[in-house]
Amino acid sequence: MSVPYDDQNVFAKILRGELPSQTVYEDDKTLAIMDIMPRGDGHVLVIPKAPSRNILDIAEDDLNAVMATVQRLARAVMKAFDADGTTIQQFSESAGGQVVFHTHVHVIPRFDGVKLRPHTGDMADGEVLAAHARKIRGVLGN
Secondary structure (H helix, E strand, O other): OOOOOOOOOHHHHHHOOOOOOOEEEEOOOEEEEEOOOOOOOOOEEEEEOOOOOOOOOOOHHHHHHHHHHHHHHHHHHHHHOOOOEEEEEOOOOHHHOOOOOOOOEEEEEEOOOOOOOOOOOOOOOHHHHHHHHHHHHHHHOO
16 A cells, blocks of 8 residues: 655655755755754765655655765765764665655764664754764865
8 A cells, every 4th residue: 555745744844945954965856964863973864855755656766866865975974974884774664664754865974883872852952963064065065
């Protein structure tokens, strides 16, 4: 059974400018923003501008654009935070762990011996997120 896309989700509202975000990168098909509940310093989200719930219904060209941006951001966060690696995550539907039903991919810089912070639902300090966004944009050159 296919569930329809809900255009009132938080990412749709961010894309329409109805909610604020810390933008890191944007092109004609994708937007990369800081995760407001980061599991690690430099945790960003890459979202398509076109509506889709998740990987199960996203158009192939939008998925390709998202993954190209994911790769760009993975390289940027590695450099910006002098990370040892990255974790890339995409959750589809509730059973898969998805909470916001607009396709999004998590890009998290990782460090040897450092575990991901738990997902508590607590929002990070806005100034810290802004500083992290500036650091990543500096590496991207925008």
